Amino acid sequence: MNNDDLAIEFAAVADMFSASTLFMLVICFAGLWLLNFGIRHFMGRLMLRFPSRRFFILQLSTLMSFLLYIVGTVVLVVGVLRPPKEFLIAIGGSAAVALGFALKDVAASLVSGIILLFDRPFQVGDRVSFGDTYGEIVNITLRSVRLRTLDDSIVTIPNARFITDVVSSANMGAMDMMVVIDFHLALDADLAEAQRILRQVIVTSRYAYLKKPVVFAIEEVQVAERLAIRLRAKAYVLDVEYEKAFQSDVTTRATALFRERGLPRPARG
Template identity: 45%
Template sequence: MKKVTYSPPFLRSAAIWVLLALNAPMIAMANEDAEMSSIKNDPLTTMFEMFRWEGMIASFFVILASWVVLRFADRVVEKLGSVFADRRLLIQKISAFFHFAVYIATIFSVVLLSFKISKEILVILSGTGAVALGFALKDLAASLMAGIMIMFDRPFQVGDRINFGDQYGDVIAIGLRSVKLQTLDDSTVTIPNNMFLGQVTSCGNYGVVDMQIMVDFHIGIDQDVVKAREIIQEVAANTRFIYLPKPIKVIVSQVVIDSCVALRLRLKAYVLDTKYEKDFETDITLHVMKLFGENGIQPPAILHRQVEKPYLINETDTKQPVSV
């Protein structure tokens, strides 16, 4: 015979409430862990957690200090270049390398101070965000790599006078992203570094202060070319902008200018400093043209001669001169 035990309803309810009360802390901890897990798996939250907000202020002061240092360095380089003119290019090269070092150190410092490098961040950066950032910074990355190649390959240097496309002037800075060129009309042109990899660049002095200058003069074919050549050589040798350790040459050739045959005398000489290029050319031209006038050396002109045509026969069977 079975024994049946009857439990009143209120006893069963009380037992359930007791069990819930005993397990309440464990249920709360499980819910909290689930919430933390969901938060950690949220990319937006992870992105916010990657920033060190206290390091942002330090990064600002690092950038400000770098700017002050670079400004001070530029002023020092400018003063040293004016005092030591023969070492001006060397000082500018050292300044370019110093700028590179400051840029790289500043970037690394800001990244380390402002971001928390963790596995989650590396995963995020290696995903779609990194791809999007790579496309956005494609041209910038190309310019950065090109700038490094320019610094090591050295097709030109800071202080060189170059001809790139339709731009002609002095290289005043080689940066991480671009090259700054100061033209002869005192304009500053900024050219991205990656453009120099696919185009031809002509450098006039390549690391030295002096540079070869060509000045052309034209005279008639019936003029005293020997005297004209002597005048050009003498004027070039006595100008105050000439660099005498290198040779002075005057090359004579026959050319056609506006259907007129002329003699071209091309002076090839070296100016003392690239910054005197136009002063050198102006001084040479003024003195040569003055001496040409004093010695009666005339510019090119169409000549009218008396020529005798051997096959033009008149009634008396004699040759007659014909004016042409």
């Protein structure tokens, strides 16, 4: 390649990164961000209007954000910069090698994000357990998953961790979810009466989802070095948002009725 060819290519590259072109690129990316903000705002209004479909709307909003940023970035770079084919090949090869080393973990999270989008081990709106963290999935991005715990903290977890570690979803996209509530009784307590009281409390709760069964599991356990009976109720809440409200409602009313009916609790040590 002679000096004239090098000069021509250098001029083409310099023209591609001119001040006006870069300014246009910044404006276009700002437009992408505003468009994504508008989509999320619109989806938020839709969720208020159709609360029973909020999981589907959240998932659709996430998918639209993915497509907007991926497709929009490619279109803007190619359409605004208009790089020569040789330049694209050279830059693409160099960038692939550099990013492969410098952004190895980020790239793994990006690939994992795409896998999560299609494999769907959980969805936006699900209540999941990941390690010691439990809460609701509020956002799935290309790099990470954001989870809101029950004490209203936002936890950000890289996507790559969900590919290799175990994650448990309590509702898998459904509005209702099983809630497990434990009660401890003395060994001589009337278990049939305790179950009857607890069932009545659950089915009369305004948070209960009664299209699915209420079941009990009874087990002898040790509480404060003393044997006791654990009465475990498994019932469904009509909306995952009411998980703790349902648990508190059942626990408060059942405890009061156990005391009123004279059902003995485990003796203190």
